[in-house]
Amino acid sequence: MSLDLFAEQDLQQPARVERIGDQAYVLRGFALPALTQLLAALDGVLRQSPLRQMQTPGGFTMSARLSSCGDLGWASDRDGYRYSPVDPLSAQPWPALPAAFLTLARTAAEAAGFNGFVPDACLINSYAPGAKMSLHQDKNERSFTAPIVSISLGLPATFQFGGFQRSAPTQRISLFHGDIVVWGGVDRLRYHGVLPIKPGHHSLLGEQRINITLRQAG
Ligand code: MD6
Ligand code: FE
Numbered sequence: 371m372s373l374d375l376f377a378e379q380d381l382q383q384p385a386r387v388e389r390i391g392d393q394a395y396v397l398r399g400f401a402l403p404a405l406t407q408l409l410a411a412l413d414g415v416l417r418q419s420p421l422r423q424m425q426t427p428g429g430f431t432m433s434a435r436l437s438s439c440g441d442l443g444w445a446s447d448r449d450g451y452r453y454s455p456v457d458p459l460s461a462q463p464w465p466a467l468p469a470a471f472l473t474l475a476r477t478a479a480e481a482a483g484f485n486g487f488v489p490d491a492c493l494i495n496s497y498a499p500g501a502k503m504s505l506h507q508d509k510n511e512r513s514f515t516a517p518i519v520s521i522s523l524g525l526p527a528t529f530q531f532g533g534f535q536r537s538a539p540t541q542r543i544s545l546f547h548g549d550i551v552v553w554g555g556v557d558r559l560r561y562h563g564v565l566p567i568k569p570g571h572h573s574l575l576g577e578q579r580i581n582i583t584l585r586q587a588g
Contacts, residue, residue, distance in 0.1 A: 387481070390531050390541060393517075393555030395482045401521050402548040404474050408523075409574065411468030412494070412582070415439045418465040419457045421496050427451065433501035434581075440467040442491040442587045451510055453491060453587045467492055467584075474550075475519045475584040482552035484517045491587035497527070497579040499569040505536050505561045508585065516586035517554025523547055523582070524575030525567055532561035547572065 386398035401408060421435035424446045438444050442453040443464040457464050471492055479487035491511075495503070508518055522545040529551065532540035538561065545551065553560060567579050 388543075390543060390551075391553060391557035391560065393483065394531065394553035394557040394560070395551070396543060396545070397478055397481055397550040397552065398546075399548045400478055400481065400550040401474060401523070404470060405548065407470035408474065408521075411470040412523075412580070415465045415468065415494065419443070419460065421494070422459060434495040434497045434503060436496075437494045438492060439465040439471070439494070440490050440492045440584075444491075444493050453510060471582065471584065474521070478519050478521075478550045478552055479517055479554075482517065482554070484552065484554050487516055487519065487584075487586070489516070489519070489584035489586055491585045493581075493583045493585075495581040495583075497525070497564065497567045497581070499525070499567050499577060501579075502566040503564040505530060505532060505540070505563040507559050507561055508583075509559060511585050511587040513586065514558045517552050517558065519584045520551045520553075521582040521584075522549045522551070523580040524572040525570050525577070525579040527567055527579050527581075528565040530561075530563045530565065532563075534559060534561070536561055547574075 388396040416437055419437045421437045423435055424432050427450045442455055445452055445454040445458050475489050476487050527545045529543045529545045530540040532538050571577055
């Protein structure tokens with residue numbers, strides 16, 4: 371009985387595509403085949419540029435802890451949000467974008483209809499239970515022609531996918547370990563966010579959700 375259930379789950383997981391907008395998709399389980407390489411690469415990046423809490427320009431502390439890799443990473447403080455080639459913690463360049471991240475992001479973008487995605491920025495967020503991300507637009511990138519590719523690992527989350535104004539109604543989408551969300555084109559500037567993560571324990575990542583987002587920022 372349980373063997374049958376597992377077999378069925380394995381068969382269902384790869385490439386189940388859910389459309390959440392004209393040019394926005396959830397690719398269920400899309401990261402799972404590359405998981406081992408992905409986690410090893412993540413480990414390497416976080417050893418070089420550890421997760422840290424950041425201040426918002428409004429003086430709040432973000433509840434998710436953040437790091438970056440690639441040519442450009444995220445820096446946020448009382449002076450504003452910006453992409454920077456240097457990790458403010460080490461005053462060194464961010465770690466290089468691992469090949470495993472790049473390949474998976476390109477493949478996911480293609481599966482969602484965006485060919486030729488070449489990300490130069492990758493943000494890594496760790497959400498402990500209770501941490502959230504308020505509704506926002508990803509609009510600090512130089513151009514909006516490339517999509518956002520967002521990989522979910524660890525504890526599940528409720529992702530909010532809204533409209534073009536903060537007050538517009540939102541879809542609520544459960545995201546699980548291995549799911550990838552891709553949004554671009556006409557949906558590129560939609561408001562989105564993450565509701566507070568529920569307490570729990572993930573067998574590989576412990577008491578956290580990791581989100582890896584790849585963008586073309588420069
Ligand atoms: C998510 N993350 O965690 C969605 N945006 O599923 C984001 O929207 C996001 O993690 C900008 C910067 C970091 C993020
Ligand atoms: Fe975002």
